[in-house]
Amino acid sequence: MEQKDQISQTSVGEIPKVGSESIKTADLKSTKITAGVQEVHSQEIFSEFREHSVAEFFKKNRQMLGFSGKVRSLTTLVHEYVTNSLDACEEAKILPNIYVKIDNLPNGHIRLYVEDNGPGIPKQFIGRALGQMLAGTKFHRFVQQRGQQGIGATGGTMYAQITTGKPIHCRSSTGDNIIYECDVAVDLKTNSPKISNMVEYTGKYRGLTIIGEFGEVKYDKSEYSAFEYLKATALANPHAQITIVDPEGERTVFQRAHEEVPERPKPAQPHPLGVTTDDLINYAHHSKERKLSSFLTSNFARVSDSKVEELKKLCPSINFDKMPRELKWEEAEAIVRAFKQIKWIAPSADPLRPIGKEQIEKALKNVLQPEFVSVSERSPKVFRGGVPFLVEVGIAYKGKAGRQKSDGTVGLDVKRFANRAPLLFDAGGCATMEAVKTIDWGRYGLKDIENMPVTLFMNLVSVHVPYTSAGKQAISNEEEIVEEFRYAIMEVARDLDRYLSGKIRDEQREARKKAIMRYVKQISSDLPYLAGEKTSEELEKKLLHIIESKYSKMFDKGRLTADEEKQIKKEIEEDIEE
Template sequence: MGGEMMEEEKEPEKEVNGSEIFKEFKEYSVVEFFKKNRQMLGFAGKVRSLTTIVHEYCTNALDATEEAHILPEIMVKVEELPDEHVKVTIQDNGPGIPPSHLGKAMGMMLAGTKFHRYMQQRGQQGIGGAGCTLFSQITTGKPTRMRSGLGDGKVYECDMKIDVKNNQPVITNQIEFMGNFRGLRVEAEFAEVKYDKSEHGVYEYLKRTAMANPHAQITLIEPTGEKHVFQRVSDRIPEKPAEIQPHPLGITTGDLVDMAHRTDSRKLSSFLTNTFSRMSSAKVEELAKLVPTVNFEKHPRDLKWPEAEAVVNSVKTLKWIAPPTDALRPIGSDQIDKALKNILAPEFVSVSERRPKVFRGGIPFMVEAAIAYGGNSGRARSDEGRGGDIIRYANRVPLMFDGGSCAITEAVKNIDWKRYDVRDFDKEPVTVFANFVSVHVPYTGTGKQAITMEEEIVGEIRYAIMEVARDMQVYLRGKVREMDKETKKKIIMRYVKELSADLADLAGTGAPADIEKKLVNMIETKYEKIEGEAEEAVEEVKEVEENEKEE
């Protein structure tokens, strides 16, 4: 016997009072929070972590070059070091970051030029760059080397770490020298990351980035030394995205109070007209009538919460012109068509062009969708065949992870694919492409990999995809028809010659060649009739969709 565990006898637990518990009460910084919850920044899993690093630096480079109106040239180099460490070097030809701001930009969280803007950009949180500095530091203990040049002949370099407790940059080894470098170059070492060529890896990420940014020249140097250049296919720099004012229907009471307390305007009325789009003096007057208890002549600083609440509630009862949508910068159907043909070499492609819409009452957005069939479309399945694939983008940034909780995936799932002659989406060589464009992308988390499933968003994405699915259906029907026709025709034609000779023989008159010609004519006419019927069937599907929309 023996080996039996004895239960330790425990004293009954005593009640603990609040002041005892609150001796443990502590404050901590946002960096400490993300250090503990790094998965929220996308640092989970070795392959995903490396893709996240490249993604953060690349989106920054594309944003910066776009804002500075420069044709982007981005170089990404991944090297494998001893001890399973990986070195990542990324260089862009953008405007650079002034030395005075470099520390806060890359060594402090919740700091940047984008958060307070209402503008279509890839970054929006002010976390990405510093997140990478932190991840390098917590996996290797090393600082990140930065080089920045503004193109004025001076180049600045430094090492950077983050003071985790205080969310402050720690800069060492600064040097400044003369040189022609313009842009930002970041060199950082990481552990717990891995380079591979899977569909979630850096190679695929950059390939997809190139597809949605045909104006960018992206070079990747792999750990093997192999160099891939994703050539720029267009010299047209996308127009600089415009900053717009928020729409009254998109604001909450809290927003209104905060903005009112921060404004330079002296009156509530002028604050409203200066801050929001579509807010004319006439509209303010209408509002004033609806909430007579609020004095619109007073200083915005004196706006109280209940008053702001009354204003926001009344805003919802008024009719508004939709927000301006000219700030949205889609990729464009020509470019998408070119990119998909270039990369997937499909049999068929269709791209939809839809008008901008609004979500949450006041945030403009737009969906670009495309479908590709055949060739290298779809994803390789384990059984050698190809199955349906979805490539998701938000403001031209490929979304590679968390597909299951994304509005784009949901929209694809909500489509009755049989209606479009796709029996099983997972078993057809189809690629669905969707780019969600907005001044504010409602991501589900700080990792920015999935778009929230709000009804108006999922609905619009679904319609955009249905539009191109319909084109594909026409193509597929045509193909099936063509095949049917060819085989049947072949079989019949095989007998036409013999039959003509026999007929001529039987009748005793007419040349076999003439009879043959007539028979061939009859067969051709019959197949044209079948073709007409198929087109009618496609029209029927269209009608079903229209009815659904009206509901």
């Protein structure tokens, strides 16, 4: 109470308007002295008031973009450039061929070279693509791609600048035999691009090449390294050929396992149940439609004229004939509220582009050479009421599956992906791990899963991936997403359980068969004495026949029930007795 009084005392009075030049030091000093402490006037505090650009913000908060720790920072750079290449190739319907080279420079910096065979960037866009944040071809579209925000490439340019003072060098061509090369930097104060040293020449190349020198980065082969990142990328992108040449000159090629270009991602319209007031205002204020009603029907999925009529009834005070750009916040809020009261058909899953069961199986076999693989692809669902998604989960057992632990043993390895882009960091807060954690592995005979040579492959497919941060390394714990991942894991866990128990039973049978075979020879030579007239060869043949026919029956059938097994055992015993 006391404090409130003081505030009102100092704030009422002759305070000049913000921006007025008549603020005198004397005015500022005239603030009250309370309990011997001189208060500071808000005018003095606000003399420090400044605007900042998004680029300045990310310079200060670079960890939000994944630039924290030397190894992780290099992985982030590789991730940003490689996802851009994959997105661009997918959109242009080109089979990606990506070449990454990492060199240690004598000054302690690293030179990173990323070349793709994609569509390239037209000259007039290169500055904004690589030197302006929140600019790109993806942010404003509701389309399933790896990039979403228009920050990644410029984040790389920023990181080069703030760690080496150098711009990024790039080479690009859109396939018209004209190649251009230039340096791109970002003016962090204004978030605007600076292009220099532009040259143009003719030659045969199509795609984009980025060459950057970076400080505060390090290359190693740890599980968080650029190398592991590319290996995981190859797993989720069997249609891509990815080459990495490390600082030692060692070249690794992740071969393309599949020759088909994935289907081009299709833009989707947002569903009314997935829209926030802020989204609605933004869309409306940028709309070219003349009426609010036609803006709604043409921009949102499942909004028909009859649904607009329903909206009109729920929001009687809103004029649906007015220009969408005149939509006020309170009105948008009312519309979003009304959206929630109307019955909608779920959004179409048409724009979703899963990797596919067959492809995942192929990729897991190709990279891990496992003894057993099973993949589950769930049908599409929605989260936040209106964003369609689906999950794909694969399980691989033995071969190169599993993660090498620090004590030298192998344990469960969870490979997480969002729209085929690997997520290497921040596993703790990710929807995928939340699902893994809550599985009762004991139910599937996999109680010891943490110590088994198992790789779990998990991919979220969505036109909007709810990342927990701009670094795009963890999927937020949306209830529906966690639930779907759980179901998918349970399906593949059940398959692995069946395989393993079948295998154990087969092994036990094989052992029993071997034990009996050991005696066949012995018995065969002894029996003529007992039987008298038959030769040992004839007897051996007959005995072998008995065992083969009965036991093969078991192998052919694979998994027998306990009763069937008992029955066959009985038959064998009877045969032998005979």
